[in-house]
Amino acid sequence: MISFTDIGRSALMGLSSHKSRTFLTMLGIVIGILSIMVVMSLGQGANELILGEFQKFGPNNIFILPGRQPTGPSGAASTLLSDSLTQKDLSDLENPANVPEAVGVVPVVFGQQPMVYESQTYTAMILGSNQDIARLFALNISNGRFFDSNDVADRAPVAVLGATTAKELFGGNDPVGRKIRINNQILQVIGVLQTQGAGSFINFDKAVIAPYPIVQDNILGIKYFQRIVVEGSSPALVPAMIKDVTTLLRNNHNITDPSKDDFSIQTQASIAQTVGTVTSILTVLLASIAAISLVVGGVGIMNIMLVSVTERTREIGLRKALGATSGNILLQFLFEAAALTVLGGCIGVAGGIGVSWLVSFAANYWWGIAFPFVISVSGILLGVVVSGTIGLVFGIFPAWRAARKSPIEALRYE
Amino acid sequence: MSLIEIKKLIKIYSDDGVDTRALDGVSLTINDGEFVAITGASGSGKSTLLQILGCLDRSTDGSYTFEGKEVSSYSDAELARIRNEKLGFVFQSFNLLPRLSVLDNVVLPLVYAGVSKKERVERAEAMIDLVGLADRRGYQASQLSGGQKQRVAIARALVNNPKVIFADEPTGNLDSKSGAVVLEFLQMLNDQGRTLVVVTHELYVAEAARRTVHIVDGRIDSDQPVAHRRIIAKDGFIK
Incomplete structure (x- = not known):
């Protein structure tokens, strides 16, 4: 029986002998995770920024505004003229x-x-x-x-x-x-x-x-x-x-x-309540964008995995002809997919942190906005779990399909 | 005891509801140490027969006993083990893993057999030396010529010390010089007692064997010893 380390070694050999394919596959995972992470981190940062601004009002202070209680954009403008x-x-x-x-x-x-x-x-x-x-x-x-x-x-x-x-x-x-x-x-x-x-x-x-x-x-x-x-x-x-x-x-x-x-009084609490609507709209918006990037990233990973594993159907046939069982094949591709998703995940998370930092740095540097640098833990979790799962499933599923064929069918695959 | 025995073997391929009868009741016995050439026109079913004999595919009906045991009773994993331990394959298109080195290609069956790393490298190197590619061990398979690739494939087929070697048009993609080397090699292996089953549509390959089985439309048309056997090492080989 083939040993576990040998299957792992076969997997690593498969990855290192096809560097561009490995790179592209990993890129799919990296981008998938990175995009989700960045969107969620920036969203969280924006939220904190907005909320932080209202914290600055200080809980002890009240603001007296001239004119009637503002009831909308035009109402807010009228307070300035009052x-x-x-x-x-x-x-x-x-x-x-x-x-x-x-x-x-x-x-x-x-x-x-x-x-x-x-x-x-x-x-x-x-x-x-x-x-x-x-x-x-x-x-x-x-x-x-x-x-x-x-x-x-x-x-x-x-x-x-x-x-x-x-x-x-x-x-x-x-x-x-x-x-x-x-x-x-x-x-x-x-x-x-x-x-x-x-x-x-x-x-x-x-x-x-x-x-x-x-x-x-x-x-x-x-x-x-x-x-x-x-x-x-x-x-x-x-x-x-x-x-x-x-x-x-x-x-x-x-x-x-x-x-x-002919005046109105605002407190930190009343302002926070007013902006609550804004931030909840922001949250919905960000969740939608994150969901879209999740789907786009997921489809990207799915495609590259499907293609790169399907094009190896002949290899699978050959390995089976030489004595590999379907289990051996599956384990090898599981190893490969796991290695790709883990490595891609790490790069994606590191890249996501890097890009989030870069954005907050750029916001500070060029626009003078004190955009907080936030690492969204839920973004990391969501990105890694979803991308990882898709990477694993679509790294193994085509291999499983190929391994189920008779060796000669897989060998003849074009 | 016969090594391979098939009786009334039938293979039907179904593609989009259209059935093709590739093998139509083939019965054949191959004994230990034989060198059998299976010949026939393309589409005659000779490759199908080889694939079933080589446990790469299963028959639709009929019986196939290998070393006295019915093959259809084996599970897929058991078949994989038989392919690994008892059978060796040489394909027309070589089927090497192009990005791996010659050594890594030859070692592959031993990896699946679970042979220790040290031993399998020794055995693979010995086989590579045997086929005359000692100086090419570290080359990528894709860097070799066709004849060299087929010699690597033979080394790979031999490395597990199999009972039978199945070759499907082993010289089909080679020029006559490389083909001669490969055929000479196969004859040498047979002389050492190894059982060989070679599928070919070329007469001169069949003439190198000891027995030819001619297939027409999925049935055995003739099965006879080779009358004037060509010894490649002595007689040479012209395509």
Whole structure:
């Protein structure tokens, strides 16, 4: 009786003596596994990225938006034009007597404006706020300083540049101390932010931040705020804080009927709920793409296996003529298919990890999106199990069919 | 005791519902040490007969006893073992595994016999030396000429020390010089006592045997000893 190692050796000899066939077959498996893995890893990464953005809001904070509760894309746009949040609202919110739970109130105004330094022009977002925005969004300074409460109170014409803005306007030079012009307002640069990475609802890298009074009056020409963020001390206090803020704003705006509120309040939880729909659509989309790549990869593996094993029908006939039993033949092809799928699987998984990493790297490098590098374990499992099973089944099935024939039938096969 | 005995052997091929009667009641006895040439026109059923005798195919009806045992009673695995241990094959188209070396090709039957690695390499090398290809052991089979390939095939057929060697048109794809070498070899093996069954449609191959069985339309037309046997080593061989 032939030994197990000899069958294994025959299988390896079969693989190594037909290198291009082995390579192509393995390629089928590699691509099958790789495509599933990459799709699932990127999908998971995108999901984490989106969810992570909303985590950044912080569970302690509430966002006050002007206008009615947004009810759709046009509703969301209308909040930007609404002018219901006033300086008085801000001052009242800052008063601890009104909202005792708040530890900070951060107003936000913003608009796209061309910024000019000497002959350089760069259109970016001008963001008006107070000193607390740095803490709220964990903005770190790489050079110079952030503006403080005195700068805000004094309407100081100072600005802090995002990393990209600084690079676009000043190249390699140090911007601190120099002056830029935005909509005829001269601002002195006092600091540059570290690269924050994009993806949050504000891209700080491509922004310029200045004290809000000067931005409101001298640059954007508005009297209202587009957002007010109220920072609480703990998530447990958020409901009480919402109640206080709502009462205060209704009083200020003379609203008695809650359905006529001209502001809305968002929390991390309410935003997560809103985007839940988006992410579930994303999940369905990704699952469909993964399923399609699974089918495409599977059919690819099936084809190459069927062809490469079927073309060896004569070899099977010869081996049987020389004394191989059907069992020997099956075992040899099982070995070959297993070796191919295991090796192809390893390469596919490694390649899948590599491609996923490359995509997240490219997203960071070229588009400045902090795309997380995720290895989807379910992607690996799904890819390896499905591709492996298909590889094994279609590596053995044609061999089984050929081994069942009489040796002479298999030998005569063309 | 006769080595091979068939009685009223019938083989019917069915293809898309059309039955072809390739063998139509063939009875034949072959004894140990014989050199039988099976001749006939193409389509006469001579190759079918050889394949059934060589346990590469099963008959539709009739009996076939090999070494006194009915072959139809054997399972496929038992037939594989008989092919491996008792029979050797030489095909018209050589049927070597083209990407494997000469040595790996010749070793193949011993691998399936479960012979230890050291012993099978020794035995295979001895056979390769015997057919005069000692300097070609490491060559890929595809790198050899037709005559060399057929000598490798003979070495492979011999390596398990079989009782019978079946050859189907062994010189069919060879020029006369290579054919002469192969035939000379077969005669030498027979002289050493090995039983040979050779299918051919060529007269000069049949003349090298000791007995010819002529098949016409799936039946034995004539079965007689070769009157003027040609000894290839002495008489030469012209195609």
